[in-house]
Amino acid sequence: MSFLVRNRSMVSLFVFCVSNLAMLAQEPSQAPQGVPPESDYMYTKHYAEVEQIMKAPLAGRSAKLETYMQKLHPKSKILQYMASFFTQIARDLQAAGRSGEADAVQAKMVKMFPEAAAAAEAQAFQQALQAKDYTKAIQLGEKIYAKNPDPQVVVMLAQSYIATKNVAKALEYSEKVLESLGPKKGVYFGTWLAAHYRSQGNRDKALEYYNRILRAYPSIGPEGWTSQGWAELKAAAYAVRGTDAYVKQDYAGAVQNYEESLQYEPHNDAAYLFLGLSQWKRQKLDLALDAFAKGTVLNKPNSAKARQYLEQLYKARNNDSLEGLDALLEAARQALGIGGG
Secondary structure (H helix, E strand, O other): OHHHHHHHHHHHHHHHHHHHHHHHHOOOOOOOOOOOOOOHHHHHHHHHHHHHHHOOOHHHHHHHHHHHHHOOOOOOHHHHHHHHHHHHHHHHHHHOOOHHHHHHHHHHHHHHOHHHHHHHHHHHHHHHHHOOOHHHHHHHHHHHHHHOOOHHHHHHHHHHHHHOOOHHHHHHHHHHHHHHHHHHHOHHHHHHHHHHHHHOOOHHHHHHHHHHHHHHOOOOOOOOOOHHHHHHHHHHHHHHHHHHHHHOOOHHHHHHHHHHHHHHOOOOHHHHHHHHHHHHHOOOHHHHHHHHHHHHHOOOOOHHHHHHHHHHHHHHHOOOOOOOHHHHHHHHHHHHOOOOO
């Protein structure tokens, strides 16, 4: 009987010791007298203790770490790394298929470490952009923007919406980029807006953005742009200016802008067509014929219309005859540097 009592006592003592050791595992080591709590010596001890907690069963690991953290001295160096440990727990839970618990840990982190949570969110946003996962980038970017409307976030959201062909949102955020950065720094988005409105036949809006870009870069193009890319933009911008002048019956202005556009895109059939019409309105008939001839020999979508006007004007000046027209067309080919046809 005494043997059983003794054994029961030993078992109870063992259980008591194990329980206390478990409690002690959540108790941070205290700095000995004279040792600062923020010292590397204490950091090493605390790190080892946290490592033990990170080996605990996954279900209670977050609660244990939170209890441990609350008992640390406010100056403890390990505190600045606590967010990373909670992040690891959330990842482990996610990997184990326990997404609900992982989300709960993430939500707790946002409250405990708002700055670290924001940094992690920003990093995830950048990673999504680098991976061209624009759907995820948009979800993260919108959350970040709602908290802090930083211009760089606006830029990346605009890029994401353009990439996903979400036109309404791309327009909204491209406008915001120009508002915050101006047309010089936001030139890419100004260009996108101008090209979009031009493709939609909205001449006024296209002209608004092209004019802003040309005012921001009156001579050389933006840094990093190829000469061809800048030439294409200027060709489009001056063509829109020319069309705007033509519609307003400013034929001299139309001529000036179409000729400027052709300096950058010399094979633009539409520009030659409207240049010819503008010269005709000004009664500069030789110049009109030259423009129509060049538009004709390009064999592009507007060439048939250019040919129609060319023959109409040529006949009116040559007793209803087209004799000699081939020579005019050949001269146009030579001027444009294209082969015969």
